[in-house]
Amino acid sequence: MKRPTGVITHPAGFSASGVSCGIKTGRDLPDLGLLVAEEPVPAAAVFTTNKVCAAPVLVSREHLRTSRGYIRAVVANSGNANACTGKQGLADARRMTQLTAELIGAQPHEVLVASTGVIGRPMPMKAAEAGIRKASEKLSSDYRGGAAFLRGILTTDRFPKEAERSVHVAGRTFLVSGVVKGAAMIAPGMATMLSFVTTDAGLERRRMQGLLSAAVGRTFNRITVDGHMSTNDTCVLLASGRSGVKVTAEGRMERKFARALEEVLLELALAIVRDGEGAVRTAEIRVRGARSDADAERAARAVAGSPLVKTALFGADPNWGRIVSMAGASGCAFTEDKTSLRINSLVIYRNGKPLPVTKDIENAMRSDHVVFDLSLGLGRGASGVYTCDLGHNYVRLNAEYTT
Amino acid sequence: MKRPTGVITHPAGFSASGVSCGIKTGRDLPDLGLLVAEEPVPAAAVFTTNKVCAAPVLVSREHLRTSRGYIRAVVANSGNANACTGKQGLADARRMTQLTAELIGAQPHEVLVASTGVIGRPMPMKAAEAGIRKASEKLSSDYRGGAAFLRGILTTDRFPKEAERSVHVAGRTFLVSGVVKGAAMIAPGMATMLSFVTTDAGLERRRMQGLLSAAVGRTFNRITVDGHMSTNDTCVLLASGRSGVKVTAEGRMERKFARALEEVLLELALAIVRDGEGAVRTAEIRVRGARSDADAERAARAVAGSPLVKTALFGADPNWGRIVSMAGASGCAFTEDKTSLRINSLVIYRNGKPLPVTKDIENAMRSDHVVFDLSLGLGRGASGVYTCDLGHNYVRLNAEYTT
Numbered sequence: 001m002k003r004p005t006g007v008i009t010h011p012a013g014f015s016a017s018g019v020s021c022g023i024k025t026g027r028d029l030p031d032l033g034l035l036v037a038e039e040p041v042p043a044a045a046v047f048t049t050n051k052v053c054a055a056p057v058l059v060s061r062e063h064l065r066t067s068r069g070y071i072r073a074v075v076a077n078s079g080n081a082n083a084c085t086g087k088q089g090l091a092d093a094r095r096m097t098q099l100t101a102e103l104i105g106a107q108p109h110e111v112l113v114a115s116t117g118v119i120g121r122p123m124p125m126k127a128a129e130a131g132i133r134k135a136s137e138k139l140s141s142d143y144r145g146g147a148a149f150l151r152g153i154l155t156t157d158r159f160p161k162e163a164e165r166s167v168h169v170a171g172r173t174f175l176v177s178g179v180v181k182g183a184a185m186i187a188p189g190m191a192t193m194l195s196f197v198t199t200d201a202g203l204e205r206r207r208m209q210g211l212l213s214a215a216v217g218r219t220f221n222r223i224t225v226d227g228h229m230s231t232n233d234t235c236v237l238l239a240s241g242r243s244g245v246k247v248t249a250e251g252r253m254e255r256k257f258a259r260a261l262e263e264v265l266l267e268l269a270l271a272i273v274r275d276g277e278g279a280v281r282t283a284e285i286r287v288r289g290a291r292s293d294a295d296a297e298r299a300a301r302a303v304a305g306s307p308l309v310k311t312a313l314f315g316a317d318p319n320w321g322r323i324v325s326m327a328g329a330s331g332c333a334f335t336e337d338k339t340s341l342r343i344n345s346l347v348i349y350r351n352g353k354p355l356p357v358t359k360d361i362e363n364a365m366r367s368d369h370v371v372f373d374l375s376l377g378l379g380r381g382a383s384g385v386y387t388c389d390l391g392h393n394y395v396r397l398n399a400e401y402t403t
Numbered sequence: 404m405k406r407p408t409g410v411i412t413h414p415a416g417f418s419a420s421g422v423s424c425g426i427k428t429g430r431d432l433p434d435l436g437l438l439v440a441e442e443p444v445p446a447a448a449v450f451t452t453n454k455v456c457a458a459p460v461l462v463s464r465e466h467l468r469t470s471r472g473y474i475r476a477v478v479a480n481s482g483n484a485n486a487c488t489g490k491q492g493l494a495d496a497r498r499m500t501q502l503t504a505e506l507i508g509a510q511p512h513e514v515l516v517a518s519t520g521v522i523g524r525p526m527p528m529k530a531a532e533a534g535i536r537k538a539s540e541k542l543s544s545d546y547r548g549g550a551a552f553l554r555g556i557l558t559t560d561r562f563p564k565e566a567e568r569s570v571h572v573a574g575r576t577f578l579v580s581g582v583v584k585g586a587a588m589i590a591p592g593m594a595t596m597l598s599f600v601t602t603d604a605g606l607e608r609r610r611m612q613g614l615l616s617a618a619v620g621r622t623f624n625r626i627t628v629d630g631h632m633s634t635n636d637t638c639v640l641l642a643s644g645r646s647g648v649k650v651t652a653e654g655r656m657e658r659k660f661a662r663a664l665e666e667v668l669l670e671l672a673l674a675i676v677r678d679g680e681g682a683v684r685t686a687e688i689r690v691r692g693a694r695s696d697a698d699a700e701r702a703a704r705a706v707a708g709s710p711l712v713k714t715a716l717f718g719a720d721p722n723w724g725r726i727v728s729m730a731g732a733s734g735c736a737f738t739e740d741k742t743s744l745r746i747n748s749l750v751i752y753r754n755g756k757p758l759p760v761t762k763d764i765e766n767a768m769r770s771d772h773v774v775f776d777l778s779l780g781l782g783r784g785a786s787g788v789y790t791c792d793l794g795h796n797y798v799r800l801n802a803e804y805t806t
Contacts, residue, residue, distance in 0.1 A: 052732070084728070086755050086756040119728060227709070311797070312802065319522075321522025324523075328632075329452075353490075392798050394710070395795050395798055397714075399794070400718050
């Protein structure tokens, strides 16, 4: 696998580490990481909206409230999601934050925790505690620390997913640097997405949640690999302020920061889709001309979630009827003779009439990234969703996950 | 393939035929069938609710209105869905009913039409017309006619799907006989479900729609193979009255008829799931204790539609966290510590606490039919959905459908 470049320790004020501690049983693979700020820094986070919510998500939410959003560290592990684990799971997640706090000299509520892996198995705490101790001794503020952290949270992603933007304004510079753990080859179970973003910009705590939620809404929330919402999704943003650049509310600098953040998250989101569940090909489902944006999103999500669409994508099969029919079943307003479909800008269905499948369209279906552009002709609503194909690797990986 | 027994011509008053006419190009396979009543008989039908609606569905709906529900014949074909085919498609579907009417001596609006196959290709009308002519010469009221009809509408179902009940009351007997074309191995594209039910019971036309809709709601509408609603779903009920048994409104006989109809449709529905998209295993997702029936159905459908659940079913992997987490993401009311899950009656998750995966549970996952019983502990709402696994055959079949 390509080596991570360790972006999250590029911004000043952060150190990180990653270790192998045996949470992933029987394999000496990295499975735990620590990300530590030099002092409590303003933080924001978004979490899964699944009503089955993993213990680390519950504990992190609680700690963000108790600390009023000032965070020292994140402890994250792969190999076990600590979800559906009842009271013991909660105690275990708390213990992970407590031990981390002790070792770095912080309060437990200044520590967030994130886990990914199989659901419904108790967290192997002996391994986790040993890992946290080891990781606390290896913290490093250079790129190696960031790289080790990322390795610690990957399960079997085929490549590390990092993105970074540096923003220059009026002779000054700050960094926005993010990593994500996607759904990958051997243990992709729940698409349990963990993402951590650091910046050395100086952000106002009260603005951060809005900025992060908006960016996530336009990036991570617009991808789907298999439509199965995780119990562990977590995206954390930490701002050290160490660049000296102050991002004030609603100013030009905030817009610059927001754009950089969105670009970083979009790059990470697309990397997840590219690495989704053994995928060979990605797609964007664009819907325009819908009665409303919500209608467009409903159609785009339905199409992106259809196994028939995804297997056709795998087989490079220009079976476009599957796309139109799924949009028609999505519940959005729909009139056949106003509907058109383009595949990589080539028209295949115009105002309810099919056109011949040309060689060009067959070739378009074979490209690495296919854009389906569905125009409903009913209004100005628009949306888009990114997804990947569903092929034999997906079946192989997911039929053999826990046993 | 097992030979059909030809049930739909068992009830008195019907004849049928099936032919190969070249709609399925390049293969000399049965692809058209005719089902004819001796005189106009009361009929009821339910159709897809997809807003992308195939031409034959539009024409059949129109004809049911024009004829006030008295129907002489159904012409059905496989190999081409005549969906997303614009005005030409409508003209073609009309022409199929018109030619059938001419040949059997009926009015065009007394003929229904149903098609299944690939979407977005013009109906090869030369072949279809030749097929209708040939089929009209081969009509037979014995079982051979019924068997040929069924062969004509199958695409590549691995086995014919027929069900029949005879009802005896007060020394008299009537039959309820149904066939269905499911989603199968080579051309399963849209799960375009066509089903035809004949009975020689005497039914009141005004009661038939309600009886059929209720039975479909409890049977066909409770299965999912891949969550992709067809543009062509059609289920037609025709009643010849030739048994001499009169089924009067809301009487004991009507309840008997309703039960027989539901049993026939359930048997057909389960056969579709068993033969779904290369499936090796079926499952029932039962949800109890929900806040409402609608909530229970929402959870059951979400679980049954999850590719992660379906690939685990394929691999006989007791990865039950996927089921609980999908229910949690479904939007139904949900409280983890009131939730329990059984697999073939063996408890694996009790009130939010995971239990060990035993050998018995591993064996249960390997059975041909697995019942997941999810209890939400919040109320009296209940529902259930039948589905099948998603394995390599599904991918293989659906990646190589049109090209």
